Amino acid sequence: MQDVNWIALTIFVLLFAMITWLGFAAAHWRKGDLDLLHEWGLGGRRFGTVITWFLVGGDVYTAYTFIAVPALAFGQGAVAFFAVPYTIVIYPFLFLVFPRLWNVCRKHGYVTSGDFVRGRFGNRWLALAIAITGIVATMPYIALQLVGIQVVVGALGISGHGFAADLPLIIAFLVLAAFTYSSGLRAPASIAIVKDILIYITAFTAIIVIPVELGGFGKIFAAVPAQKLLLPVPGPNTTGAYGSYATLALGSALALFLYPHSLTGILSASSGHAIRRNAAMLPGYSFMLGLLALFGFFAIAAGVSSLPEYAGGFKQFGNNFAVPALLLHSFPSWFVGIAFAAIGIGALVPAAIMSIAAANLYTRNIHREFINRNPSDRQESQMAKWVSLVVKFGALIFILFVPTQYAIQLQLLGGIWIIQTLPSVMLGVYTRWFNDWALLLGWAAGTFAGTTMAIAVNLKPAYPLALGGYTFPGYIAVYTVILNLLVTVVLTPVFNALSARHAPADQTAAADYFA
Amino acid sequence: MNSAQKKRGGWSWWYLLFVLQFVAVLWPPFYNRAEPRWIGIPFFYWYQMLWVIVSAVTTAVIYLATDD
Numbered sequence: 277m278q279d280v281n282w283i284a285l286t287i288f289v290l291l292f293a294m295i296t297w298l299g300f301a302a303a304h305w306r307k308g309d310l311d312l313l314h315e316w317g318l319g320g321r322r323f324g325t326v327i328t329w330f331l332v333g334g335d336v337y338t339a340y341t342f343i344a345v346p347a348l349a350f351g352q353g354a355v356a357f358f359a360v361p362y363t364i365v366i367y368p369f370l371f372l373v374f375p376r377l378w379n380v381c382r383k384h385g386y387v388t389s390g391d392f393v394r395g396r397f398g399n400r401w402l403a404l405a406i407a408i409t410g411i412v413a414t415m416p417y418i419a420l421q422l423v424g425i426q427v428v429v430g431a432l433g434i435s436g437h438g439f440a441a442d443l444p445l446i447i448a449f450l451v452l453a454a455f456t457y458s459s460g461l462r463a464p465a466s467i468a469i470v471k472d473i474l475i476y477i478t479a480f481t482a483i484i485v486i487p488v489e490l491g492g493f494g495k496i497f498a499a500v501p502a503q504k505l506l507l508p509v510p511g512p513n514t515t516g517a518y519g520s521y522a523t524l525a526l527g528s529a530l531a532l533f534l535y536p537h538s539l540t541g542i543l544s545a546s547s548g549h550a551i552r553r554n555a556a557m558l559p560g561y562s563f564m565l566g567l568l569a570l571f572g573f574f575a576i577a578a579g580v581s582s583l584p585e586y587a588g589g590f591k592q593f594g595n596n597f598a599v600p601a602l603l604l605h606s607f608p609s610w611f612v613g614i615a616f617a618a619i620g621i622g623a624l625v626p627a628a629i630m631s632i633a634a635a636n637l638y639t640r641n642i643h644r645e646f647i648n649r650n651p652s653d654r655q656e657s658q659m660a661k662w663v664s665l666v667v668k669f670g671a672l673i674f675i676l677f678v679p680t681q682y683a684i685q686l687q688l689l690g691g692i693w694i695i696q697t698l699p700s701v702m703l704g705v706y707t708r709w710f711n712d713w714a715l716l717l718g719w720a721a722g723t724f725a726g727t728t729m730a731i732a733v734n735l736k737p738a739y740p741l742a743l744g745g746y747t748f749p750g751y752i753a754v755y756t757v758i759l760n761l762l763v764t765v766v767l768t769p770v771f772n773a774l775s776a777r778h779a780p781a782d783q784t785a786a787a788d789y790f791a
Numbered sequence: 792m793n794s795a796q797k798k799r800g801g802w803s804w805w806y807l808l809f810v811l812q813f814v815a816v817l818w819p820p821f822y823n824r825a826e827p828r829w830i831g832i833p834f835f836y837w838y839q840m841l842w843v844i845v846s847a848v849t850t851a852v853i854y855l856a857t858d859d
Contacts, residue, residue, distance in 0.1 A: 354823075360839040361816035364846045368809040371850060494831030506835055507823045518819040526817060552854050559847035566840045 280433035281604075287613025288432060288620065291474070292448070295467045295621050299455030302462040311654040314387055316460035316661065317636045318544040321382060325550040325557070327465055331629075332541040332554060333561045334468030336532065339424030339623035340417075342475070342568055347595035349572025353504025355517065356569050361525035363562035366532050369702070371555035374533060375548030376705045376789040382543075383788045388633075389539055390641030393700045398780025399712035400645050405719050406697050407641035410536040411634045411667075413690035417535070418630045418671035419683040421623040422449070426675075427593050428616040431600035435588075442676055448624065449672050456628045456668070457661050461544055464628040471625055474618035476564065478603075482615075483567045486574050486606050499577035514747040520738040523750035531695040531753055534702065536633035537626060548791050568599075575602040627668070635663035685735040692726035695753040699764050705789065708782050711775075714767035722760030726752050805856045812846040 306322055308315035323331060341359070348356035377392065386392045389410065394403035422445060429444045455463045490496050497505065510516025532538055545551050580586050580601040589597040603615050639660040644651060651659065675683060696719045699710060729739045729752045740749045815821065816839060825833040 354835060357836065357839060360843065364812055364816050364839075364842055367846065367850055368806075368812070371809075371853070372806065492831050494828075497828075497831060497833055505833060506825060507819055509823070518823070521819050522817045549858060552858060556847055556850040556854055559843050559850075563840065563843045566836075566843060570836065 281609055281612065283609035284613035284616060285432050285434070287610055288428075288617045291470075291614070291617035292451075292620065295470055295624070296451050296455065298466050298470065299451070299459060299463040302455070302466040303459040305462050305466060310460055311657050313636065313639065313653070313657045313660055314385065316657045317387055317632050318540065319461040319465055321544055322546050323465060323544050323550070324546050325553045327469075328541070328545040328550050329554050329557050329560075330468040330472050331461075331465045331544065332538070333558060334464065334471055334622070334625035335537055335541040335629050336558075336626075337561045337565055338417075338421060338626040339619050340420040341565065342619055342622060343424050343427055343596050343599055345565060345569050346572035346575070346599045347597075349569045350575050350598040351572075351595040353500065354507050355521060356572060357566070358521050358524045358528075359569060360562065360566045361522070362528045362532075363565055364559070365526060366529040367555040367559060369529065370533060370542075370558070371552055373702050373705055374542050375551045375791075377539075377701075378543060378545060378548050378551055379791060380705070380784050380788045384783060387543070388536065388637045388640050389534070389697065389701045390637055393697075393704060394641065394645070395783035396704050396708060397700065397710070397712040397715065398782065399716070400641075402700060402712050402716045402719075403641050403645065405716055406700060407637040409693050409697055409719075409723070410637050413694040414536055414630045414634045415667065415671060415674070416683045416686035416690055417537075418627050418634075418668065419675045420687050421627040421630075422671065422675040423596065423680055423683065424623040425620050427596050427600055428619045430592060431589060431597065431604060432616060445676070446672070448620070449668060452624050452628055453665055453668050456631060456664050460661075461540065461629065461632055464625045464632075465544070467621060467628075468625045471618060471621040474614055475622060478615040478618050479564045479567050481611070482571065482574075482603070482606070486571075486578075486602070489606055490574065490577050496573055496577040499579075500573050513745060514740075514749065516749065520749045520751065523754045524737060527695060527751035527753035527757075528691065530698060530702075530757070531691050534694045534697050536637055537630040540629055540633040540636065571599050571602060574606075575599065578602055578605055580605050627671070631664040631667045631671075632660075634667045635660040638663045688735060688737055689727065689730055691737075692730060692753045692756060693723055695757045696722040696726070696760050698757055699761055709768065710764055711768040711771040712780065713771050713775075714764045717767055718760040718762075718764030721763045722756040725759055726756035729756065803853075803857045805853045808849050808853055812842060812849060815845075816842050 303310065306320065308320040310316045314321060345356055345359050381392055384395055386395060388407065390403040390407040393406050394400055425445055425448050434444060435441060487493055487496060507517040507521055510518055533542065542551055575598040580598065581590055586597065586601040589601055603612050607615070639656055643659055644656065699718060700715050733739050737751055738749045739752045739755060740747050741755060822835055822838040824835065827834055829837045
């Protein structure tokens with residue numbers, strides 16, 4: 277490993293200190309009573325268009341994305357660019373579905389997707405399934421944010437053994453835990469603004485400076501091996517890489533806003549209009565993500581993996597070290613400090629929102645439903661604060677003691693699991709036609725089939741579905757959510773006919789979904 | 792329900808514009824090629840980046856046309 281880079285480290289620490297202060301100060305921003313769950317956990321639903329843009333942007337485009345997408349381009353080439361169509365096709369869903377969900381959630385004081393499903397379908401077991409899926413899918417995601425911090429801390433030249441090696445990560449997490457506890461969603465919302473400005477400065481500087489240093493885009497792409505430059509053309513009787521590319525983009529897009537942390541970001545907006553405007557403004561981040569994916573190719577062209585000073589980093593972090601190495605190679609130390617701080621802080625924002633979202637789910641759909649049915653407002657928000665701590669320390673312990681590879685694989689499974697809540701949540705916004713028990717069985721079928729398929733292909737995202745002599749490699753989440761829907765649609769009339777009872781009452785009325 | 796509410800919450804033909812971006816980016820045969828290049832960037836990459844901008848503009852148009 278290279279020596280400690282003192283200038284970069286100093287700037288990194290200063291910026292970190294600044295956002296720590298900001299995180300605590302945020303408690304007083306648009307002050308609300310933090311003893312109410314929707315104040316602590318949704319910022320009082322008062323964030324306008326601009327704050328929502330920063331918050332959802334910080335939430336969706338995480339530090340791990342900024343490390344992993346270029347790393348994928350660096351290692352495997354064109355396929356990494358699926359992140360671009362993915363982040364194009366999410367926005368129509370955001371535009372059409374989520375303002376309706378926002379309206380109904382505000383009308384009825386729903387804080388989580390579980391709350392909505394409970395109210396809409398009147399089945400607490402279905403709401404429990406939604407809540408558990410959300411929590412389980414979120415935990416490895418939080419752990420992965422720590423990988424982002426680990427990589428940049430390592431790249432700053434801080435290394436050691438045992439406890440000393442983990443100390444920076446532990447400090448970062450204590451800070452995160454403390455300000456999330458005290459300020460709730462206001463903390464990541466305010467920090468997201470700083471973080472995004474730093475990220476945009478880094479991305480736009482790098483996209484101009486590095487190609488100039490390397491002699492232009494023509495030379496950069498000439499350095500990329502031909503088989504990495506484009507998707508391989510499918511052979512006969514298969515949709516090949518085209519099928520996986522498109523289904524990965526579509527499936528990831530469908531899953532994204534079902535994640536509890538995305539929903540928390542959306543529900544904290546001040547109006548449905550703010551959400552719609554963001555569907556047009558958030559592609560700003562997609563554009564930056566595309567630029568960042570190109571950094572993987574810059575790293576190939578700069579030849580950082582063969583430079584001796586970065587050998588230790590690549591050995592420890594694999595391809596995830598490509599972007600830090602590229603930045604170290606191309607920029608003066610002070611700028612590296614800013615860029616690394618952007619990535620490190622970029623990990624704290626989503627980690628904070630994810631832990632808040634998981635805490636909201638536990639508090640509302642597990643604790644309140646099954647343990648203490650009539651908590652006071654104060655008890656409820658206090659419970660959520662404690663759970664946010666538990667969730668974060670769980671993620672910290674996970675990343676310290678379990679190989680990173682497991683967190684990555686669990687996060688992959690998480691995407692397959694979370695999409696199974698689509699019929700209840702996204703389609704539930706439009707229709708009450710589904711039977712609640714049919715939805716629960718559809719969810720179970722999709723979750724089981726998805727997990728089995730993923731294990732069958734050694735925890736890769738794509739499964740080669742064989743149908744009548746043709747092979748359709750595709751994202752497991754897409755295949756299994758179709759199965760889930762089929763089961764739900766077939767069983768709905770069956771359950772309706774079998775059951776003598778009346779369907780549980782729908783708390784929501786048609787007009788609640790409109791402004 | 793008055794007509795303004797219907798306009799905000801219900802269906803609008805403008806939404807069909809969203810179909811464009813799905814077709815354009817979810818069908819890789821359209822763009823899985825290197826030529827024509829733009830400032831040295833293969834088609835595959837600049838085409839998809841261009842669609843980020845096109846889709847943002849489309850969404851803005853739909854927003855302005857359907858939101859009052």
